[in-house]
């Protein structure tokens with residue numbers, strides 16, 4: 018396998034445009050967690066014209082609801098959750114400058130269209146590899162919606178966080194192309 | 202009549218909740234290794250390698266394999282000559298509460314499906330009880346993740362659809378599930394019984410260890426055939442393309458009504474968790 022590509026957040030248009038489906042990528046920097054419940058609240062803020070709890074430009078959102086941290090750990094196991102539940106909210110966030118998303122599972126046509134239009138990528142993380150993934154999370158800060166428990170928005174400091182490009186800015190979809198390639 | 206203490210049940214269930222979440226079965230670890238050796242896709246190999254490393258970390262550090270520590274599904278086989286001092290269902294729930302709290306497991310249960318809030322301790326458990334001969338109590342805890350559970354389905358087919366209809370339904374269900382249940386998956390299939398019972402059969406099928414075939418050679422052959430067909434779909438690890446889409450297929454059957462032919466598919470992920478104890 019080709020050497021993984023290392024990227025740092027926040028991401029520029031050039032950063033994301035250089036990525037192609039199937040690329041193995043290691044992410045370093047700050048990323049933000051949000052599941053569908055938090056997305057709904059973000060959209061409510063946008064509709065009311067209020068500012069978001071973090072500057073979304075160039076950022077990556079990770080769809081995750083971690084398990085509780087054992088004493089001595091910064092976070093509990095934290096693998097990706099199903100991205101599709103955030104699909105209805107995603108195009109608006111992409112129009113505001115969100116550059117990347119990490120999750121598991123396919124995205125809707127609307128999200129894929131918005132990714133091409135606003136230049137953003139979708140990364141697949143390995144569902145179920147939660148204990149392994151948590152090793153690449155170095156610091157955690159809850160920045161909004163603490164009442165949502167595991168679904169609160171957290172700022173994560175990650176180092177070499179392993180993902181695979183599943184949808185790129187050129188309309189590529191690894192779910193479709195990968196399956197086609199290996200179907201017998 | 203043999204007496205079993207309330208707290209024996211509580212402690213056993215708590216232990217099973219933790220063990221099931223920390224320790225991926227050797228059967229799954231071994232089949233993942235075999236799959237890794239056979240996988241053709243580079244991305245697929247990468248993912249299978251991660252799953253093996255993940256299981257190793259979870260085991261050594263005693264942390265959950267997956268952040269979704271599941272709905273606590275409990276199979277209780279109650280010996281007719283055994284008796285628990287106190288209510289055994291309450292004891293099981295106290296055990297789940299203890300296991301999920303003390304074991305740092307994620308609590309994912311909402312009290313009311315429409316109006317509810319997180320119950321905060323992962324209770325209530327789903328308990329399937331059967332009465333068996335003897336004075337022993339066997340308890341199996343099978344934590345079930347939401348992502349794969351959502352890719353499950355019951356279909357009331359026609360008797361004329363026969364085994365070919367069953368096969369087509371299973372393949373279609375897996376195809377539509379695509380990347381969502383964190384493939385590689387384990388597929389439980391129920392055939393027969395009634396609407397509610399067939400779903401239970403499919404769930405019960407998931408308690409088998411990888412490679413354990415249905416004792417009826419007819420269904421054992423269907424299991425093998427379905428596994429091969431599923432792995433030829435190309436969905437691959439995490440749905441990103443590859444040879445490994447399912448690790449096994451298990452079929453459980455039951456007599457049916459002359460007019461009905463219920464079939465159920467219960468999808469499980471590679472985090473095919475189940476641990477048992479006999480008290």
Ligand code: SF4
Pocket residue numbers: 096097098144145146267268269270345346347348349350381382383470471472
């Ligand atoms: S489907 Fe299984 S492996 Fe995937 S997130 Fe859910 S419990 Fe974890």
